[in-house]
Amino acid sequence: MQKPDSLIFDMDGTLWDAVDTYANSWNLVFEKKNIERTIGRNDLMEVMGMEGKKLTKVLMPDLDDDSAYGIYMDVNEKRRQILPTSGGTMYSGVTSGIKQLATKYNLFILSNCAIGIIPLFITWAGIEGYITDSIAYGQNNMPKHHNMRLLIDKHQLKNPVYIGDTNGDAEQTRMAGIPFIFVSYGFGKTDDYELKFDDFESLTKYYMSL
Structure with a gap:
């Protein structure tokens, strides 16, 4: 595996x-x-990482697609309202690690979340200025492999890797034709990866040493 020029999280x-x-x-x-x-x-743990349309079928199987998706959109709006104060729990070493990694790599965030969530996360984490670009499922309702290629083409990335925590991430990364890096502390499991890290500190140390 070649040394990456960019890390997509x-x-x-x-x-x-x-x-x-x-x-x-x-x-x-x-x-x-x-x-x-x-x-x-x-x-929610059972559906983390799913695209919105798949997620609604699992969580609201008794509703028709339009009704379920309408609720999903309302939920996303509510989420945007409460995230700035409720936030989440940062994994150990992420905030400091991102700041270190940004001195050596272009960093990106790509998630199957609704539009507007990634900027709220970036503010909560205190990493404004360290992330080159981001893209969310909610921007175009397209799967991760499609959005990986969009970032690659937009920024002319030569050797990007995608870093995620589920087997779905691994599958989408393969479809995009780039290496998948697995973090085992997250929500999922997979055996399909180039590298595995059990904590973010280890990941940071590895990429800073290349």
Whole structure:
């Protein structure tokens, strides 16, 4: 594997854990709409990383696609409202690691989240100025492999890698034709990776030493 010129990061399960805030955003919308349903952390853990349209089918199988997607959009709006104060838990070493890595690499964030969530995360993490660019599923409703290629083409990346925490991330990265780097502390499991790191400090140390 060649030395990378850029690192593209997944967000949820890779850089932070905001699942409790995400669950709260669902429940606040359900309450407002008088839907007798409660979404717990474990419910969301099963769908973390999924594209929005797939996620709604799992969480709201009894609703038609349009109704479910309407609720999903309301949830995303609620999420944008509460994230600045509720935030999430940064994984150990991420904030300082990103600042170090940015001295050596172009850094990107690519997530299957709604539009507007990544900038809120960047502010919460205090890493404004360290991320070259980002792209979210909500910007174009396209899968990760498509958005990886968009970033690669836009920024003329020569040897990027994608860093994520699920088997879905691995599959999408393969489809984009770039190496997948797995972080094992996140939400998923996979055996399909070029490199694996058990904590962000190890990842930072490795890439800073190249």
